[in-house]
Amino acid sequence: MKNLLLPVLLVLLAPASPAFAQRAPTAIPVPTDTVRNHEVRGVVREQGTGQPLPGVTVLIKGTTIGVSTDNNGAYALLMPNAPKAILVFSSVGYVTVERAVGPARVLNVSLVIDAKQLSEVVVTGMQGRVSGVLIRGAAALRGGKARQAAQYGYSAPAADKSYVPYPAREEAGAGDTYAHVRENAFFEAKKTPLSTFALDVDNASYANVRRFLNEGQLPPRDAVRVEEMLNYFRYDYAAPPAASPDPVRISTELAACPWNPAHQLARIGIQARKIETAKLPPANLVFLVDVSGSMMGPDRLPLVQAGLRLLVKQLRPQDHVALVVYAGAAGLVLPPTPGSQPQVILDAIDRLQAGGSTAGGAGLRLAYSTARQSFNKEGNNRVILASDGDFNVGESSDAALEQLIVDQRESGVFLTVLGCGRGNLRDSRMETLADKGNGNYAYLDNLDEAGRVLVAQFGGTLFTVAKDVKLQIEFNPARVANYRLVGYENRLLEAEDFNNDRKDAGELGAGHTVTALYEIVPVGSAQPLIDNLKYQPNNTQSLPHPVTQNEVLTVKLRYKEPQGSSSKLLSQGLAGAPTSIEKATPDFRFAAAVAQFGMLLRQSEQRGTATWAATEKLADGARGADADGYRAELVRLVRLAEGLSGTGTVGVR
The missing domain is CATH 2.60.40.1120 (Carboxypeptidase-like, regulatory domain)
Known part of the structure; x- marks a missing residue:
């Protein structure tokens, strides 16, 4: 519980201190x-x-x-x-x-x-x-x-x-809260041929899982969201043609399922159009920073300050930034300031210090109001919220905060959420705010991740090219007996939601890739999931047209322009026989390894024959160029998780 005896917003007015230095009141002097x-x-x-x-x-x-x-x-x-x-x-x-x-x-x-x-x-x-x-x-x-x-x-x-005391940590996840994830089950293609869900480009779960493993613990099951682990990585999917009016492109692939060789695995990849930073529309950004008492510690406010400093270095003269903070109350620290004045922005960031309770609702309202006052019809208008999500003053229920965000997003101002800290991380709340705010959610476990989110992926994190993006997959019962969507449990939609333009869905930023995997039980499998029914016909009543009978599935995608209200439809089929997993593309094999890793961490009932050793081998063989080293990092994390699980030795092959 935060210190409610500190009602005053602590914003330092003294000369700026280094962004990384956070001196606690009990700092121990060093000679x-x-x-x-x-x-x-x-x-x-x-x-x-x-x-x-x-x-x-x-x-x-x-x-x-x-x-x-x-x-x-x-x-x-x-x-x-x-x-x-x-x-x-x-x-x-x-x-x-x-x-x-x-x-x-x-x-x-x-x-x-x-x-x-x-x-x-x-x-x-x-x-x-x-x-x-x-x-x-x-x-x-x-x-x-x-x-x-x-x-x-x-x-x-x-x-x-100077030196600052680093507080002793108890169990890394003690006090963190996560939404319960009930893993997707198999559906029968004859009875339920449609699978519908909203795209999700959040990747906070992977960074959070990495934090747990690096601190010597397996993550809680509900902290592992497989789709967010998949979408942490970039894949070499075909980009939309330059002449195409659509900002997204669909690609598909079919191969044997590595954790159940009797099954198949269908990969659906979505690539958003890449836009050079110089050609991105002007940005109207409002940094909304939690400076309450729970943000003390080097992995919280100082890390956020360091990340925002990195972002400021990417700003152009046509971009504008404002800074709103909240603790016991909300306040405007910096009015909208052009990117041509980076030092003014940096000085405002450096003046922040943590202390007080958390008036999260008031902070959100002030940030949205500030963004609307400087609204740019031709630009990107966005609030960037940085917090551990522990709101306890004002709107504190998920329902109230969600409604506040829903009401505000209609103005055209989107929301990006940066989570940080551990021990009281309100992960489920942070994810809800980002989803309802037409934005994305990232978790900052170190400065490198802050640089990745705010610098390397500057366009994808902050510039939306398509909103309310929904996928609907129609399975061919002549080829598919049963299917299961891997992940996306909290993004599922009803079939009728796909054509409903009033239904909120996911957003795609410039250059984003999104990956979805379906585990498929083919017709005629030696391992049927259910026996033939006694009182219903077991053969498909109306087989597909001969032209489409070879198709396994059809992918349909709906999206809106960032400021649009009517959706556009794209469609693409997946046909042909599956390849062996060894002959699949490196991107397919790596994505399969990531999904398998997630299922092992969750102790999924659907993990089949998956093992840590097989996962490491599959991922290591699909690393490819790996210029940034993130795929190699995953291989290391698999070995670490194996040792922590107590199911085998690590690094001995």
Whole structure:
């Protein structure tokens, strides 16, 4: 429960402090002669594979001063003036390593997998974690800041000459709330030939799952949403032709199902048109930042500030940004300011400090009002909400917040939600707000993810090219006995909703890809899901026309223009025989591996013959070019999850 005794909105009016530094009221001072000494940096990798290891604890031996490695395995730590100083590198599932520092400025380390430790890990708690570790504000979130600065074009402020207490964490997911996911069942194609759902480009679940695994725990089942894991990754789908009036294009593929060889797997891919940043319409953005008491800690407000700083560097002169904050009350910190004044925007971001209760509803109303006042009919109008979702003042029920968002979206202002923190993350609420606000939901587990969402995917995150996008799949009962949609449980629609233009659905941003998988039981399968019926005919009453009898299914897609009210229809069939999984495209095989990984994490009843080893092999063989390294990261996470599950050793093949 947040501190309701702090009713005042805490917005610092003093000179800006570094974005990463968050000094808590109980900060423990460190002697000045300690912070004057040299900084050691380096990269921690897994021995053998060379993969960078995020989340490794790096401590100065005999002290509580340390950092955690970032998503690239990088760290930076200010060393005391001690010639015999030793660094201790430790992480769940790896053998702890000690290294003498001496005069070194760069110290790279490789950790060896400890299969015995992984098989004995207690998943119900964070036992053995360092309590009360003091982490330097800049280094804690920005290990390897030079590398990320080069990657994202970000000029970081000078490092803060202070240390801040990093609060001890209990179980990583304790107190988090997730909507219950009841896994999709199989349907009989003869009786229920239509499957309808709204597109979903959210990918928060994957980043959240990664956070759990990196902290030595398996995620709760309901934290795993398979479609969000699928859509975290980019796939090489065919783009809409330049001459096409439609901003989206459908692609399909059919192969054997890796977790049930008697079944087939149909892949439906949607590619949105890519638009160069320079050609995107003007942006009217309102940053809505939660600065309540629960946002204290380096993985919350300071991380949000760092991410927003990255975004500011992408702004163009024609873009405008305003900043609204809320705690005990809501306030306008920065009126709409053009992108040609980045320092004014950055200074406003740096002045934020957490404290107080959470007037989330008031903040949302003020943010929407600010966005409407600067509404650009030819541009992209959007509120970017950054919070842990823990609203407890004003509108606090999901129904009230949902209605507030529904009422506001009709004005043409969309909503992007950035979740952060752990221990009181209101995941279900954040997802609801994004879905109802015609936007998307991302979870920031580190600065690299903030850069990915707000910089690398600037267009897709913030610029909608198609709204209310719905898919309806019609299955051919001559080819399909039963089918099951993998994921999208909370995006299902009734068949009649597909043609109803008043029914809200998902949004696609510039360059977005969306992937959906259907597990199919073919007609004549040796493993029918149900026996033939006694009182109903078992043969299809009206077989498809001979021309279409070879088709497995037909994909229909409806979408609206960003400011439109009438939908347009696209359609494409999938015909032919399935290929073997070995001959499927790399994108198909990788998507299948991601889905299989999600089902194993959820302990799905539909996981068939899936194993951790088979999942790792399938994903590793489909990594392709993998320029950003995210596919390689998934392979590492599969190995880590296997060890945490206690079902086998890790890294021994």
